[in-house]
Amino acid sequence: xxxxxxxxxxxxxxxxxxxxxxxxxxxxxxxxxxxxxxxxxxxxxxxxxxxxxxxxxxxxxxxxxxxxxxxxxxxxxxxxxxxxxxxxxxxxxxxxxxxxxxxxxxxxxxxxxxxx
Numbered sequence: 086x087x088x089x090x091x092x093x094x095x096x097x098x099x100x101x102x103x104x105x106x107x108x109x110x111x112x113x114x115x116x117x118x119x120x121x122x123x124x125x126x127x128x129x130x131x132x133x134x135x136x137x138x139x140x141x142x143x144x145x146x147x148x149x150x151x152x153x154x155x156x157x158x159x160x161x162x163x164x165x166x167x168x169x170x171x172x173x174x175x176x177x178x179x180x181x182x183x184x185x186x187x188x189x190x191x192x193x194x195x196x197x198x199x200x201x
Contacts, residue, residue, distance in 0.1 A: 096174055097140065097141045097142070097144055097171070097174055097175065097176055098174040098175065099174070099175050099176075100137055100140065100141060100175070100176045100177075100178065101175060101176070101177045101178065102178045103177060103178060103179055103180075103198065105179075105180065105198050106167075106178045106179055106180050106181050106198075109180060109181035109182065110133070110181050113129065113165060113181060114126045114129065114130065117129055128162060129161070129162045129165070132161045132162045133161055133162075133167075136159060136161050136167060140159075140169065140176050141176075144157075144171045144176055145157075145171070147159045147169075150166075150168050150195070151192075151195075154170070154199065155170050155171065156168055156169070156170050156179065156195065157169055157170065157171070160184055164183055164184045164185050165181060165182070165183065165184065166180075166181070166182050166183075166184040166191070167180075167181050168180040168181075168182065168191075168195050179195060179198050179199065180194060180195050180198055182194060182195075
């Protein structure tokens with residue numbers, strides 16, 4: 086994907102993966118490895134790393150998941166939604182969730198993680 090520099094570019098100093106999101110990623114990789122093999126798990130991790138590099142440069146490129154809470158989303162590798170927020174020069178990844186779930190369940194999980 087070619088991305089040109091523009092008003093979306095922002096200086097992000099760090100990307101933090103919240104502990105629950107890190108657990109989500111570990112569980113997802115374990116599942117993919119067990120069910121589909123190491124190659125599929127590695128593909129997911131590569132796509133996740135690519136996503137991290139893009140949000141470091143263009144954190145506002147991605148659509149809102151919840152605009153009032155300043156949460157954004159991106160789907161990586163088929164059905165896996167990454168929910169994140171930008172706080173000054175930091176991106177915090179809040180959740181990595183199967184996007185096939187009901188929207189109400191996804192919102193409930195995200196809200197619980199934000200202590201809302």
